[in-house]
Amino acid sequence: MKQLFKTHKILVLTALLFISYSCEEFLDRPTEDNYTIDSFYKTDEQCFQAANVLYSAPWYDFQRGFVWIGDVLAGNMYLGTDNNYQNFNLTSSNEDLANAANSLWLVNGHCNAVIENIRTKAGPDVSEExxxxxxxxxxxxxxxAYFYLVRIWGAIPIIHSNSEIIGAGNATELPKNQIEDVYEYIVRTLLKAIELLPEQNIKGRINKTSAYGLLAKVYLTRSGYGQNGTRNQADLDKAKEYAAKVVNESGLSLEPVYSNLFRISTGNFNEENLLSWRWVASDQWTSQNSLQSDLSLNGFTGLNDSWGTWRGPTIDLQFAFNEDAREPRNNRDDRRKATMMMKDDYYPYFWRHVGGFTCTWDDDNNVAGATFGIGTGANCVKHIVGHFEGDHKDEAGVPARRMATDLATHILRLADVYLIYAEAILGNNETTSDAEALKAFNAVRKRSISAHTDVSSISFEDIFKERRLELALECDNWYDFVRLHYYKPELAKQWLNNQERGSFNGLRQYYDAEIEKSEVTIESFKVNITSDSKFQLPFPEVDLAMNPNLRDDVEPVPFDFSTIEY
Structure with a gap:
């Protein structure tokens, strides 16, 4: 396993090694020549190729932690009651947590390398644009990357320049910087990005609207930090201002069919997806999306590379959608079926070469021969493509490979910004009937709820639940609990402690008509979070060994912003 800060000593070189990755047409491969840094960055094309890696490879090892942190901690995903994410028993020895940390620091290092090389290596033929x-x-x-780091680990070192750290030789002595300074660094970085980015970019690449949306989310999150019961109004106003640029000025609109957002052909470059990781199933490891292997049913892909039968959405998430594995589906909310599959659900886009897939819970007779077994009675749909050839080839033009799909992973969606806008307008009020807030909130709901009736007033709890339903299994919900904990820690703990994280007893026997519905019981499992420390995950032990300043007993220090420039 790579060591967190040791990686920064090789980032200038590795940034160049990874530029051969491609993702769809807008991330074309460079030629096969062997470049050095000094001979690269000489044309517009080469500069864009150097940035291509930032959309995929360095994020790769974050994929598993992305799900476990974002949805298992949040109570949306069941991994078993003895799982350390599900029962909040994480330690510094957790491998997925270490991989996540390394990946996020690798992203930062790659970004720094690209920024520095554009400034110092770009040739005269490279346009200012x-x-x-x-x-x-x-x-x-x-x-x-920093937004993930600060919400997962709290106080962290700010590494503004690879070359300065390498030159100083102090990578293993960097102090943690205060949380408020990390947020300020994120804000300043995004504001500078907004100055530089075009209004429109090549399809699928980041533009001003992407940065506006992320900045709105950062301000909304920061608004609660260091507060007691209420949020900082200046930050709420900024969240509203930047969200409004996306909601009211971008010209973008919500995708009419929710499930289309999560298919390769209709979702990878959908205008609603503002910020996405771009993957491609290729011979080059780390270029691909591997989430299908972790999350889809055993046997579901046709490649013997999936092991998600005993992983899936929690009972609590089902109840949030007003569904129950012991009852017939009501399907009142299209998002439920596009998020989790339950008994008798039919999917025309899975196993389409044989007429589609029905979730039968019959291992011998379902068309995929897929194994069902999770005690919650639900399996994942998001992040899943389906059969490696019948579905992936139909969607992407090429078959999937083992543990490798082309499906983009969406990090920021337009609907998310709609709900940020509504929440920023609500602010510290108990409820709001503001027309703009209601318009944004109702737009998200009416897309997916067939019997939707516009609400005339919304509360924070309404928005919090709507965010959960809209973004479930998109690995974002835990960070809503983190930001709630910033200013209302007892409420955050209460909502987590009230969740049902257990499983059903007798569900399979009920489906096989061996017992009555009344005999199906819930083997309840609930967490008992009393410590605020659970909202900040432990640094990996390899990083603590490399840099003792990361220890809990070492106080973070202020960051000197006068020492940096963009």
Missing amino acids: TRNTVTGEAMVWKAM
């Missing part, structure tokens, strides 16, 4: 655009893209991805 290209210099600005590529630098802006790198700054947004850098801000995104």
Whole structure:
């Protein structure tokens, strides 16, 4: 396993090694020549190729932690009651947590390398527009990496320049910086990116609207930090201001069919997806999306590379959708079926070469021969493509490979910004009937709820639940609990402690008509979070060994912003 800060000593070289990755048409491969840094960055094309890696490879090892942190901690995903994410028993020895940390620091290092190389290596034939655009893209991805880091680990070192750290030789002595300074660094980085980015970019690449949306989310999150019961109004106003630029000025609209957002052909480059990781199933490891293997049913892909039968959405998430594995589906909310599959659900886009897939819970007779077994009675749909050839080839034009799909992973969607806008307007009020807030909130709901009736007033709890339903299994819900904990820690703990994280007893026997519905019981499992420390995950032990300043007993220090420039 790579060591967190040791990686920064090789990032200038590895940034160049990874530029051969491609993702769809807008991430074309460079030629097969062997480049050095000094001979690269000489044309507009080469500069864009250097930024291509930022959309995929360095994020790869974050994929598993992305799900476990974002949805298992949040109570949306069941991994078993003895799982350390599900029962909040994480330690510094957790491998997926270490991989996540390494991946996020690798992203930061790659972004720094691209920014520095554009500034110092770009040749005279590189246009000013290209210099600005590529630098802006790198700054947004850098801000995104820090946004994850600060919400997962709290106080962390700010590494503004690879070359300065390498030159100083102090990578293993960097102090943690205060949380408020990390947020300020993210804000400043995004504001500079906005100055540089174009209004429109090549389809699928970052533009001003992407940065506006992320900045709105950062301000909304920061608004609660260091507060007691209420949020900082200046930050709420900024969240509203930047969200409004996306909601009211971008010209973008919600995709009419929710499930289309999560298919390769209709979702990878859908305008609703503002910020996405771009993957491709290729011979180059880390270029691909591997989430299908972790989350889809055993046997579901046709490649013997899936093991998600005993992983899936929790009972609590089912109840949030007003569904129950012991009852016939009501299907009142299209998002439920596009998020989780339950008994008798039919999917025309899975196993389409044989007429589609029905969730029968019959291992011998379902068309995929897929194994069902999770005690919650639900399996994942998001992040799933389906059969490696019948579905992936139909969607992408090429078959999937083992543990490798082309499906983009969406990090920021337009609907998310709609709900950020509504919440920023609500602010510290108990409820709001503001027309703009209601318009945004109702737009998200009416897309997916067939019997939707516009609400005339909304509360924070309404928005919090709507965010959960809209973004479930998109690995974002845990960070809503983190930001709630910033200013209302007892409420955050209460809502988590009230969740049902257990499983059903007798569900399979009920489906096989061996017992009555009344005999199906819930083997309840609930967490008992009393410590605020659960909202900040432990640093990996390899990082603590490399840099003792990361220890809990070492106080973070202020960051000197006068020492940096963009």
